[in-house]
Structures are given as structure tokens and as C-alpha cells.
Amino acid sequence: MKHDVADLSLAVGGKKRILWADNDMPVLALIRKKFSQSKPLKGMNISACLHITAETANLARTLKAAGANIVLCASNPLSTQDDVAASLVKDFKIPVFAICGENRSTYYKHINQALDHKPVITFDDGADLVNELHTRRTKGAGRILASMEETTTGVIRLRAMEKAGLLRFPVIAVNDAATKHLFDNRYGTGQSTVDGIIRATDLLMAGKKIVAAGYGWCGRGFAMRARGMGAIVIVTEIDPIKALEAAMDGFQVCPMAEAAKIGELFVTLTGNKNVIRSEHFRLMKDRAVVANSGHFNVEIDIPALRKLAKRINRQVRRHVDEYVLKNNKRIYLLGDGRLINLAAAEGHPASVMDMSFATQALEAEYVTKRKGKLAVAVHDVPVQIEQQVSRLKLKSMSIDIDKLTAEQVEYLATSSEGT
Numbered sequence: 001m002k003h004d005v006a007d008l009s010l011a012v013g014g015k016k017r018i019l020w021a022d023n024d025m026p027v028l029a030l031i032r033k034k035f036s037q038s039k040p041l042k043g044m045n046i047s048a049c050l051h052i053t054a055e056t057a058n059l060a061r062t063l064k065a066a067g068a069n070i071v072l073c074a075s076n077p078l079s080t081q082d083d084v085a086a087s088l089v090k091d092f093k094i095p096v097f098a099i100c101g102e103n104r105s106t107y108y109k110h111i112n113q114a115l116d117h118k119p120v121i122t123f124d125d126g127a128d129l130v131n132e133l134h135t136r137r138t139k140g141a142g143r144i145l146a147s148m149e150e151t152t153t154g155v156i157r158l159r160a161m162e163k164a165g166l167l168r169f170p171v172i173a174v175n176d177a178a179t180k181h182l183f184d185n186r187y188g189t190g191q192s193t194v195d196g197i198i199r200a201t202d203l204l205m206a207g208k209k210i211v212a213a214g215y216g217w218c219g220r221g222f223a224m225r226a227r228g229m230g231a232i233v234i235v236t237e238i239d240p241i242k243a244l245e246a247a248m249d250g251f252q253v254c255p256m257a258e259a260a261k262i263g264e265l266f267v268t269l270t271g272n273k274n275v276i277r278s279e280h281f282r283l284m285k286d287r288a289v290v291a292n293s294g295h296f297n298v299e300i301d302i303p304a305l306r307k308l309a310k311r312i313n314r315q316v317r318r319h320v321d322e323y324v325l326k327n328n329k330r331i332y333l334l335g336d337g338r339l340i341n342l343a344a345a346e347g348h349p350a351s352v353m354d355m356s357f358a359t360q361a362l363e364a365e366y367v368t369k370r371k372g373k374l375a376v377a378v379h380d381v382p383v384q385i386e387q388q389v390s391r392l393k394l395k396s397m398s399i400d401i402d403k404l405t406a407e408q409v410e411y412l413a414t415s416s417e418g419t
């Protein structure tokens with residue numbers, strides 16, 4: 001079995017981590033049990049470019065139990081848990097091409113090794129496989145039944161391709177499912193971003209002036225959690241509706257040029273580029289900390305920060321680089337501007353990934369059943385799958401809910417008449 005991981009001897013720890021996460025992924029475990037009997041993906045080649053974490057390992061186990069031949073590569077060079085990668089290869093016989101800290105050329109070599117597997121279904125977190133299949137590996141595009149996209153940034157890229165008439169196969173916007181972004185982006189990113197920052201710096205959140213750039217799903221989650229820990233949270237936005245929502249949620253809202261002067265910790269969660277740039281770094285206080293939790297490491301203009309610096313002290317603490325500016329102020333950049341919750345912590349807690357990955361697994365079964373019938377477009381996850389995942393999750397939490405009475409069903413169907 002071909003693979004490329006850091007060190008197979010790490011497998012013992014990796015297996016423990018995978019099984020520990022599995023305890024908190026009851027919905028996915030239930031689907032795995034069902035799939036291991038019905039084998040809905042029997043003999044299908046699947047390539048997945050996802051963060052190589054314990055939670056992803058449990059998704060891969062589920063797809064394998066469904067009969068698929070699955071290979072994995074990383075969707076981010078810094079997020080791979082090397083022990084998990086080792087265990088996937090050694091204990092679960094799932095090929096992995098991913099090493100934490102791999103350079104750009106190894107990262108793309110691994111993406112290409114995943115595509116050498118000749119997949120009929122792909123999973124992406126940021127559209128890297130789809131991008132290769134539309135540029136350098138176009139021969140492989142013809143055999144793709146569908147591709148799943150896990151994150152906001154990927155869906156934005158794919159919708160742009162669809163609009164330009166460039167898309168060559170159906171894509172499922174798993175990110176846009178309520179069972180994904182409502183929980184994963186908000187509660188998962190919210191908590192794990194705080195976790196990553198604390199692990200990297202050990203700073204006290206209480207009383208800290210924290211700037212959250214972006215008040216979308218991730219930004220809301222982070223701002224809410226940071227406030228819950230006693231921080232004074234300032235939000236920056238470019239969308240007037242989101243800015244208004246932040247203001248009415250009780251946050252101070254102002255442009256980055258204002259926030260830069262008062263903030264002590266800055267976190268970007270926008271999916272956009274150069275949200276913090278030269279003009280902002282110049283205004284920051286001495287010892288300001290800057291981190292990103294958006295998908296790509298372009299939200300903070302790192303080349304501009306490098307230009308402003310007279311000296312860079314790498315790794316003054318793990319995941320922390322100190323930039324000493326020409327004006328002698330120090331700026332601390334965390335995780336090289338990459339997703340801080342994955343670079344310095346463990347990504348989203350398993351319980352929240354349970355829902356995203358249960359949705360992914362059921363969606364793989366769905367596209368297989370509709371082989372050849374899905375239009376070449378970006379599709380939403382069907383509401384039945386969303387409801388099924390939500391019901392199973394509620395059940396796993398021992399939460400019951402009301403059912404509509406016959407009278408209520410009739411009332412709702414006719415209430416548009418207004419009486």
C-alpha cells in the first residue's frame with residue numbers, strides 16, 4: 001500500500017486519538033454500522049483532501065466500511081496530525097499522503113498522489129482536488145460522479161467556476177448545509193480558535209481587547225466565545241447587515257484602521273485577503289498578537305509585515321513569530337497566519353464534526369444512488385439528509401422534540417389565508 005506519512009511508529013497514539021474522537025461521534029458511528037451492512041459505496045475509488053485529524057479518520061473509516069477504496073491527503077500543510085496519519089495507514093489500512101509542516105511542493109505532490117487513485121468521488125476542504133481536476137489533471141474530471149466541498153472558501157471558488165461556465169462535474173456544497181456551517185463554523189471554529197490562541201500564547205482572555213475581523217458564521221462564533229471569557233470584543237465588517245447585527249449583539253463595530261489602534265489581539269475570519277495590512281500594522285500597539293482562522297493564509301498581509309520588520313525572531317514560543325518593526329514595536333504572528341485552530345490546537349471538537357461528517361457520508365451515498373442524474377452545478381444538501389442528521393444528533397443527546405398535531409399541520413397549510 002503506497003503512502004507518505006511522517007512516522008509509522010506514532011500509530012499507537014494516533015489510534016487512541018481516533019477512538020477517543022469516535023466516542024463523541026455517535027451519528028457517524030451509527031451510519032458506519034449501517035453502511036458496513038448495506039455497502040452503498042462498494043468498489044468505488046474515493047480521494048479526500050481534508051484536514052488529517054482524528055475526526056477525518058472516522059469519516060474515512062465510515063467510507064471504507066461502506067465498501068469504498070479511500071485515500072487521503074491534507075487540505076492544509078500544517079493541520080495534519082502525524083500520529084493519526086500513521087494509525088490510518090497501519091491500523092486501518094487507509095493510504096494517507098500527508099506530513100505536518102510539508103512544504104508547498106510536497107503538499108501538491110501529495111494532492112497528485114491522491115488523484116493518481118483515479119477517484120469517482122472527491123472530498124475537498126478548500127477545493128484543491130477540484131482545482132487540479134479543472135487545470136492540470138483534466139483527464140480525471142470525466143470520471144467524477146460528484147465532489148463534496150466542506151468549507152466556505154471552497155464553495156465560493158466553486159460557485160465562481162459555475163458562474164463562469166467552467167465547472168465540469170456536479171459539486172455538493174456541504175458547507176452550506178445547516179448541519180455544517182450553523183454548528184461547525186459557529187460553535188466549532190468559535191471554541192477551537194480560542195483554544196488555538198490560548199495554546200499558542202497562554203494569554204488571558206479576560207479584559208483583553210480583541211478584534212474579530214468578519215462577523216459571518218465563524219466570526220460570530222469566535223466573538224461570542226471571546227466575550228464569554230471576559231474579553232472586550234471589537235468587530236470589523238464590510239457588510240452593513242452583518243455590521244448592524246454585530247452592533248445589536250452588543251459589540252463595538254469600527255473599521256480596521258480604528259480597531260488597529262486599540263486592539264491587543266486580532267483574529268481574521270473573513271475568507272478574504274489582506275484584511276490586516278501594512279497601514280494597520282503601523283498603527284498597532286507594541287506586543288499586539290495577530291492570528292487567522294479563515295481558510296487561507298492570505299487574510300493577514302504577511303509579506304507586508306515582513307517588509308515593515310527590521311528583525312524577525314522565529315518561534316519565540318511554539319507557533320509564535322516575533323516581528324520587530326522599524327518603529328521598535330513588536331507584533332506577534334501566530335501559526336504563520338494559517339488556521340490557528342488547526343495549527344496550534346486540534347481543530348473542531350469531534351462532537352461538532354460528527355454532524356458535518358455524517359452529512360458528508362450520507363451525501364456520498366446520495367450521489368452514488370443518483371449516478372449520472374445530477375446536473376453539472378453546485379448543489380445544496382437535500383433537506384431530508386439535514387433532518388436525518390439533526391434527528392440522530394438530538395437522539396444521541398437524549399433530546400426529544402414536539403411533533404405537529406394534525407390540527408397544526410392543517411393550520412400551517414392554510415394560515416396564509418390569515419384567519
Ligand SMILES: NC(=O)c1ccc[n+]([C@@H]2O[C@H](COP(=O)([O-])OP(=O)(O)OC[C@H]3O[C@@H](n4cnc5c(N)ncnc54)[C@H](O)[C@@H]3O)[C@@H](O)[C@H]2O)c1
Pocket residue numbers: 151152153154181184185189213214215216217218219236237238239242269270271272275293294295296339340341347348
Ligand atoms: N478555522 C476553521 O476551522 C474554519 C472552519 C470553517 C470555515 N473556515 C473559513 O473561515 C472563513 C469564514 O467562513 P464563514 O463561514 O464565517 O464565512 P461567512 O461568509 O459566513 O463570513 C465571512 C464574513 O467576513 C466578512 N468580510 C469579508 N471581507 C471582510 C473584510 N475585509 N473585513 C471585515 N470583514 C470582512 C463578510 O462580510 C462576512 O460577513 C472562510 O475562509 C472559511 O472557509 C474556517
